[in-house]
Amino acid sequence: MTLLFVCLLLIYSGFSLFVIHFWRSKPTQTYPLKQELMLLAPVLLLNGVWLRT
Numbered sequence: 001m002t003l004l005f006v007c008l009l010l011i012y013s014g015f016s017l018f019v020i021h022f023w024r025s026k027p028t029q030t031y032p033l034k035q036e037l038m039l040l041a042p043v044l045l046l047n048g049v050w051l052r053t
Contacts, residue, residue, distance in 0.1 A: 012048030016041040
């Protein structure tokens, strides 16, 4: 069960870092679902942290 939580934490953190990286590297260029991903990034990260505790 702990392994599952660690895997989910890594996946959620990876999604968050992916979104933050692309937002900083190309802030003027739009891509599909940019706003949705920027909203989901902190939510997924916090959810991963919550699952880990």
